[in-house]
Amino acid sequence: MELEEQWWRGQLAADIYQALRYKELKLPSYKGQSPQLNLRRYFADLIAIVSNRFRLCPAARHLAVYLLDLFMDRYDVTVQQLHMISLSCLLLASKFEEREDRVPKLEILNSLGCMSSMNLVLTKQGLLHMELLLLETFQWNLYLPTAAHFIEYYLSIAVHEGDLHDGWPLTFLEKTKLYMAKYADYFLEVSLQDHVFLRFAPSLVAAACVAASRLILHLSPTWPPRLLHLTGYAWESLVPCAEKLLMCVCARHDSCDS
Incomplete structure (x- = not known):
């Protein structure tokens, strides 16, 4: 998103x-009406x-998953097309968020194994066509904040x-910070797996x-004043989303055990 690396540590962190936060107020609406939502x-x-x-x-x-969600919400496309669309969303997002040498x-x-299983061969022309369609769909605006753009700022405290x-x-402060980062990253990935979090x-x-990570780590107070002040969210506002995250994790563990 054209942000310098580790922007949350810089002097402009609060401004960024x-x-x-202002940009997320203008995010496109999501209705969850795709025929391929399953x-x-x-x-x-x-x-x-x-x-x-x-x-x-x-x-x-x-960002790639968000682009996919928005595109599926607007168009009725075939399963075969969704393979191409998904990978095009990832390429477009990586061009926007990563250095050029990492795209x-x-x-x-x-050459990936999953490509042969999908019976899909990507071509330069096909990808360019799909990327152009995606850009036109989003009016050439990929400045779309996701939860991943906020998490490091919150993790800093x-x-x-x-x-x-x-x-x-706390006995081991640095070790606890490492566990916090791992749990937060885990919950962040869980939020990608269900479109309900787009609410x-x-x-x-x-x-x-x-x-949710502080709950798992048995840290108290669960939501200290410093986090309320930094995020602008009171504990009561977070409960519905945090509960869904924890329920998704429990469901995953139950399915693995069975």
Whole structure:
């Protein structure tokens, strides 16, 4: 999103954050009316698999899934076309969020094992055509904040030496920060797997990921004043989203056990 790396550590962090919050107020509406909505999870997973293969940043992955959601919401397309659309969304998002040398190359994409299973061969002309269609659909505006764009800003103060763990002072501050980052990232990925999270503002989803992580880590207070002040969200506002995140995690664990 044309932001400098680790913008949340810079002097302009508060200004950039406010610009992101303002921009999310103008995000396109999402109705969840795609005829292929039942396939949405499969294609979101496909984007995640390919982005992990190329080690793309979370912002690129989340933007790609968001572009896919918006496109599916507006057009009735075939399953075969959705494969091409999903990968085009990922390429477009990576061009917007990543350095040029990290954008997946066509020949490497075609060599992936999942491509043969989809019976799909990408061509330069086909990708350019699809990327142009996507850009026209979104009026050439890819400045679309996702939860991944907010999470690091919130994580910068998600754990503090004044927090309590199970009612006791923190013993290992840095270790707890690492666990916090891992849990928050996990919840962030969970939010990609169900379009229900599009009901919430991206900044709220990011805050709920931090809140759910603090619950899992038994940190208290669950939502300290510093996080309320930074995010602008009271605990009561986060509960519906945080509960859905925790329920999704429980459902995943139950399915793995069965």
